[in-house]
Amino acid sequence: MLRDPFIDEAFIPDLMWFIGSFNVYDREDSRGVELEIYNPNNQADRAELIRRYSLNLNCLSYRHKFLLVEALANKLADKSYDFQRLFDVDEDEASSWPRGEWYALESPRAFLQNVYELAQEVWKDDLLQARSEDQSAW
Template sequence: MLREPFVDEKFEPDLMWFIGGFNVYDREETRGVELGVYDPDNKADRESLIRGYCLNLDCLSYRHKFVLVEFLAEKLSDSNFDFQTLFEIDEGIASSWPREEWYGLESPRQFFQDVYELAQEVWREDLLLACAEDQTLW
């Protein structure tokens, strides 16, 4: 069974792995400033964000990456899945996005579609390695 990277529990794929690095709560003066120059609705900026932050997950093994990409593909194939809910933050939660645009992206689905497409490129070798294995043995 595939285990979580930091705790000894079963790994459950979650799309927050892709966008959690954009949380700037209590880091507004550092990470917030760093990310504040990007517009997530701008395609070129979005690609830079995805390459630099969404797919820069060194703590994950090639198997974790494979499972996350498969999970994302499943969500993208569901036309009713609401990607905007991933960007909504309750007031009682200690989280915040770097810019106001993050709270209401023009197309959160397109953001994740771009994550999927770039993951196929950036993680290509990892995904091929995992695909060649029998996932039932993980």
Template sequence: MLRDPFLNEEFQPDLMWFIGVFDVYDREETRGAELEVFNPNDRFDRAELIKRYSLNLGYLSYRHKLVLMDFLAEKLSDASYDFQSLFDIDEEDAGSWPRGEWYALEDPRGFLQDVYLLAQEAWKEDLLLASLEDRDSW
């Protein structure tokens, strides 16, 4: 069984692995200042954000990456999946985005589609390696 990299339990894929890195709650002066120069609705800024932050997850193994990509592909193929809900932060939650645009992205599905496309390239070797293994042995 594939284990969570931080908890001693089974790994549960979640799209927040890709976008949770943009949460700046209690880090507004550091991470927030770093991220607020980017506009997530601009395709060039978005690509830079994804490459620099969403895919720079050194704590995930090649196996975790494949499981996450499969999960993301499943959600992208579901036309009714509400991608905006991933970016909704309740006022009572301990979380915040770096800029107002994050709360109402023009195309939240497109953001995750870009994650998928860029990860295909950035994680190419890891995904191939994991795909050659028997998942039952994990």
């Protein structure tokens, strides 16, 4: 069984792995300032955000990345899946986004679709390696 890289539990491919790096809670003066220059609704900015932050998951092995991409593909295939809820911030949570556009993305589904497309490119070798293995042996 594939283990979580930070805790000794089974790895659950949660889509928050892709957007958690944009959480600026208690880092408004560092990460928040860094991210303020980007507009997640602008295609060029979005691609830069995804490459630089969403897919910069060096703590994950190629197997983890494969499972994340597969989970994302399954959610994208589900036309009723509510991607907005990933960006909703519960007032009781220690969580916040860099600025207003993050709280009202024009299309959270399109954002995650772009993550999927860029992951196919950026993680190409990792995904190929994982596909060549017997996943049941993980």
